Amino acid sequence: MTEIRTGTLPQVSDQERQGRRRVAILAVVLLALVGVSLFLGRYPGPYWTPLSALRDDALAQRLVLNLRLPRILGAVMVGMVLAASGVSFQMIFRNPLVDSGFLGVSAGASFGASLAIVALGGAPLTIQISAAVFGTLGLVSSYLLGTRIRYGDWVLRLVLAGIAVSALYSSGTSLLKYAADPLRQLPEITFWMLGGLWSLTWADILQIAPVVVPCLLVILLLRWRLNLLSLRDETAYSLGVSAGRERLVLLLAAVLATAAVVSKTGLIGWVGLIVPHIARRWVGSDAQRALPGAMLLGALFTLFCDDIARTALTGELPLGILTSMLGAAIFMALMIRDGAGMRR
């Protein structure tokens, strides 16, 4: 029999301890921002609802409880879901440059939503289901195409496949927009694609939570396995990992959760790509810390952007525009600084 020497018990490294501490810090900051966000808004005056109003003003109370609170919870959920799927996609496909936007999920969901608005009557539930179905279809077709492309390595093939599938769906969406009624349907499509949380109510939260919470729980519970799945198949196999089955479970959880939130909120770009990058850099690449870190950071980022979206102007800024703007700027800065962790 093989004797395995168990050496000195390893010290938890400073990096690891620091990473854990930072995850805890993120959690505290998120709670604080949730608290602060309740008071941010444009009633009674611009930017801020004073505590006194909350005590004396019945409208302010209703506003905070029935409009702001579900919207804040929605932002937290959206951020967590997009970041968690981002981490899962990136590790499962062994590619730090993918997220749902790159793998045909977003383009598929947009097509599905547009199709529902133009051709299927446009009821909210129809839009959601159609977005979810076509989002999933987008991922599946990107993956299948990626396995068949005869050019470049796996990372490149998957990105190329995602671009091609997304382009195909986008052209379909354009066609639907062209065919849409310019007064009724076109604005609806455009608003959906801009993405925003303005319409979120408690009823919406209660509808998506039963999908989102279990999916996030599955991903969180399997977080250490993500490390194993980020190895090559041959190695994962030699470690006794049923890579195919585990990937399927995680992908399903990630896509279902993404489709559930995106169907309510429209496209919220870049969170899934940029947040995991920053989280890995901050708390370490081991998914044991990177996943919870990214989820908290994603919630913080989305909530922060949504606070700006609903407070900055008298009208409402679409959240998707803000996250894309900020996300793309951060991404460029990271790429220029050190290739976004793409050391090979």
Place this chain on the structure above:
Amino acid sequence: MTPPAIDIRQVTFRYAVAGTAALDAVTAAIPAGSITAILGPNGSGKSTLLHVLLGLLQPESGAVHVSGRAQHGFSRRELSRIMGLVPQDEHVTFELSVFEYALLGRAPYLNLLSLPREEDRAVAQAALESVGIDALAHRPVTSLSGGEKQLATVARALTQAPEVLLLDEPTSHLDLANARRVLGVMRSLRGQGRTILWTTHDPNAATAIATDVLLMRNGRVIAHGPLAEVMTGPLLTATYDVPVQVIDVEGRRVVMVHE
């Protein structure tokens, strides 16, 4: 006599149904505790054989027995506690630390929902120490040099506590000093009752540490046995189809190709 660590019986494998056999009735009993080098030209079936032993490829006919038990009787997890693999080109995409990477070798002992425990960390630490890279434990794997990275991969496989360690061309990308370091580590691992089976294109690496040699050509076994009996000019000439001479330099066999 102890049973062979791996008993390969009449194994035939084809990549395409009607194609030529990548492995053609391969039979070999790998002695427990040996360091067996598999040598042969490109396409001779070396890597294919390792993949069949792992269960990654299913042979068309024949059987593999591991520690006296049919390989297909093991679950994948059971097999991964007995056999570890150091693949030819391990690619780590994310910046895991060397320690976090080595810890992945505990996967066969953890169920789906559990995280590595204190004792798993101790095993990973011991593995890093036994290949001599514990000082690098907190560096990102992606920042290691070729030789260090190969040792990290060996440590990850050792963390599985395998009885059999398979290595696919472990020294092929390494310079002389790093190759020597990896070979030295492989030799030191054998002392702990472990069987080591590895493929190489370098006959002199084989003569440096192997106890046994398996020569292959076109999916067939040319010869298999103790180093002294198999590493000979005529057998190597038959394997590689070039005139090979084996000379003795200070008690060690050196393999040379005639021009």
